[in-house]
Amino acid sequence: MSAVLTRELRKTYGEKPALDGVDLDVGEGTVHGLLGPNGAGKSTTVRILTTLLRPTGGRAEVAGFDVATQPRQVRRHIGLVGQHAAVDELLTGRQNLELFGRLHHLGAAAAQARADELLERFGLAHKGPAKELSGGMRRRLDLAASMILAPPVLFLDEPTTGLDPRSRAEIWRAVRDLVSDGTTVLLTTQYLEEADQLADRISVIDAGRVVAEGTPDELKAKLGGDRLDVVIHDPERLAEAAGIVGRVTSGPADVDRDTRHVSAAVSERVQALTEVLAALSVAGIEAEDVALRRPTLDEVFLNLTNTGGSAK
Known part of the structure; x- marks a missing residue:
């Protein structure tokens, strides 16, 4: 009731x-x-x-x-x-x-x-x-x-x-x-x-x-399950790193220049983590930190309210 x-x-x-x-x-x-x-x-x-x-x-x-x-x-x-x-x-x-x-x-x-x-x-x-x-x-x-x-x-x-x-x-x-x-x-x-x-x-x-x-x-779950976060050492290579992460994860990567974070949704978490680190290494881009996590409610909130409800 x-x-x-x-x-x-x-x-x-x-x-x-x-x-x-x-x-x-x-x-x-x-x-x-x-x-x-x-x-x-x-x-x-x-x-x-x-x-x-x-x-x-x-x-x-x-x-x-x-x-x-x-x-x-x-x-x-x-x-x-x-x-x-x-x-x-x-x-x-x-x-x-x-x-x-x-x-x-x-x-x-x-x-x-x-x-x-x-x-x-x-x-x-x-x-x-x-x-x-x-x-x-x-x-x-x-x-x-x-x-x-x-x-x-x-x-x-x-x-x-x-x-x-x-x-x-x-x-x-x-x-x-x-x-x-x-x-x-x-x-x-x-x-x-x-x-x-x-x-x-x-x-x-x-x-x-x-x-x-x-x-x-x-x-x-509306944001695609798990998220892969990478902290890049050189802020001048953030855009390049985001391109690599986006290609590996087959989706757009979010970039936060203040924290040097690159983040993207992943489906096969372990495979994506391995492939991203390998691709960054080949490109000579140093990753200071890397993590797999669930999306936060803050990210859901920003996504839903910034799109005027298109993610409903």
């Missing part, structure tokens, strides 16, 4: 389309990543799905309820963590959670009990005001506040922006724990590694449309 479903979802501002027919199907108990460049429509999609914005056309359902005709039911079944911390920095973590509980119409005793449970679950033992918390702990407090009513669907709109790697890893662990308990997460992020680590499926959105969808491995 779908926890989030959209069909031909549209939003226009005047004559400018922000969303131009977005289709999403997010399975229950999964993490679904929504990736795209700035202005692609990610946050607009989240705002519509959380009833903060009305769509211009199409339909959208969250937890089985229509966002346009049943917004109250939708709100009862969702949590939202936006791009900026929403906690009161003068209150303690416990006070913040109790406040959110009372705003959700829990009684005083129920709000206190839920706050205790969430403080323990998210490892928030600090007793001082929230302003004394690290960035990662404030985001964990945000997550805890969004779970006051244990909603089945949680929207995370770039939840780790600005956090250091350690704090980001803490948020990832918290998200995984929530999903293991049955929560469905729709995640927007600028960090491709984050989507690779967390998402069961990913939708890439560009110019208001979904241009590709699949698991991280399926999206990486």
